[in-house]
Amino acid sequence: MQDAVDVALRYLDLSFTFTAPAAVLDGDRLVITLEPAALxxxxRPFLVERDLAAIHTVIGELVNGLVPVLSVDLTHPAPADTSEHEHVFGLRPRFAAARDQSVVDASVLARALPLASPEATALCERQCEDLAARRRRKPGTAQEVRRLLEGSARFEETMPVVARALGLSPRTLRRRLTEAGTSYQAMLDEVRAERAVVLLGTMSVEQAAGQLGFAEAASFIHAFRRWYGTTPSSYARSVLRP
Known part of the structure; x- marks a missing residue:
């Protein structure tokens, strides 16, 4: 589990977190802190709870068991009903706290991952490194387009819509992306391809197709084969759920 945490923190910029998580080992406790200053x-309360719940859920799925949560602190006031918080974290958080954080028993780091695969790990790390490198090569307007696409729910935004959001004409946006060595369609495909891998870990091909803005699963399967050289189902079986 320790290796999985290290990889997650190394490629945090590729995730869908809105906060900035950090994990610090404090004796026999692992302290996970979220920094939501820019929200x-x-x-802010919704996104902090979303990110913290997602972290706990992912850890639980990786170790195939309950996460030994010792405490959860949230800086916002307590809602009227905290039953959902107790269901997710296994205890009632402390609200109006000094910081947003969760403390778990550090023994979780020593747990073996039941579905660990060195081959899948190496493949995913190579993909993460490639994606990170591509992001670093896209400054300015291209990076702003990527940011907007990453925040899209179902990729329904056309290039004119994105251009308007950036205060540009479609022609100017097209020219700037060309100067950056890319295009709107190429960036849309890139972000869709990245999210497809994430979605296939938790949902069916048909559901992922809908979330990615494809009218039908067949179109998604065709696009996925173009991106990764295999079908979504084969990828999920061999890499995500070996």
Whole structure:
């Protein structure tokens, strides 16, 4: 589990977190802290809870068991009903706390991952490194387009819509992306391909197709084969769920 945490933190910029998580070993405790300073106040509580719940869920799925949570602190006030919090974390969080954090028993780091695969790990790390390198090569407008696409729910935004969001004309946006060595369609495919791998870990091919904005599963399967050289089902069986 320790290796999985190290990889996750190394490629945190490729995730869908809105906060900045950090993990620190404090004796026999693992302290997971979230830094949400840049989040708007009206959505901050939701996004902090979302990210912290996601971290706990992923850890639980990796070790195939309950996460030994010792405490959960949240800086926002307590809601009227905390039953969902208790269901997710296994205890009632402390609200109006000094920081947003979760403390778990550090013994979880020593647990073996039941579905660990050295081959899948090596493949995923290579993909992460490639994606990180590609992001570093896309400054300026291209990076802004990527940011907007990554925040898209179902990729329904057309290039004119994205151009308007950036205060540009479609023609100017097209020219700037060409100067950066890419295009709107190429960036859309890139972000879709990245999210497809994430979605296939938790849902069916048909569900993933809908989330990615494809009208039908056949179109998604065709695109996925173009991106990865195999079908979504084969990829999920061999890499995500070996």
């Amino acid at each position: 708007p106040d009206d959505v």
